[in-house]
Amino acid sequence: MITVHHLENSRSQRVLWLLEELGLAYAVKRYSRDPQTMLAPPELRAVHPLGKSPVVTDGEDVLAESGAIIEALLARYDLGGTLAPAAGTRERQRFTYWLHYAEGSAMNPLLLSLVFKRVREAPVPFFVRPIARGIADKVMGSFVIPQLQLHFDWIESQLAQFEWFSGTSFGAADIQMSFPLEAGSARGASDAQRHPHIARWLGAIHQRPAYNAALAKGGPYSYVSD
Secondary structure, eight states: OEEEEEETTSTHHHHHHHHHHHTOOEEEEEEOOOTTTOOOOGGGGGTSTTOOSOEEEETTEEEESHHHHHHHHHHHHOTTOSSSOOTTSHHHHHHHHHHHHIIIIIHHHHHHHHHHHHHHHSOOOTTTHHHHHHHHHHHIIIIIHHHHHHHHHHHHHHHTTOSBTTBSSOOHHHHHHHHHHHHHHHTTSOOTTTOHHHHHHHHHHHTOHHHHHHHHHHOOOTTOOO
């Protein structure tokens, strides 16, 4: 039996969605974030030493890292190749690029944005507060925000040319890219006026039955927006 160790409002929502698209039976073990740190609870370390989500157990195997989980599950269960283009095609090259870009490039400025937002809002002595906020604002203005614009403009340009990330067909690369684009949209890095094709793509994934079935099983997910 496949078990998804699912942390609320996290990348593991993508794994639930993938399993729904594949039509596989699976169990969900839910974990709540620490209300103060917003980090995963220590119980996840009993499953994988890093204590991160997503983690999937499939028989004796423990799978971690979103992209690696997707590749492993596709290799085992998507025998008809419904969610990945054929090897050796340009579509497969695009698929591989976006599968790795999602975490290798797109998430970096989003994580920095979250970190410096917390630095700016952290409870510190009053005489330190202007310094902390000044540093955070400087880094955000000179580096983080320009990087967010660079990446989301790049993604927009690609979705202006292609309906889905691999090309003309929906696939697992779209599932992998959902988290950075939903997080970016929720945090103001992207909007329908500046990035209409990203907005179109988000609307399309939110209409997929498997996406909504995964939401029903995974529980509240704050990055959903129409």
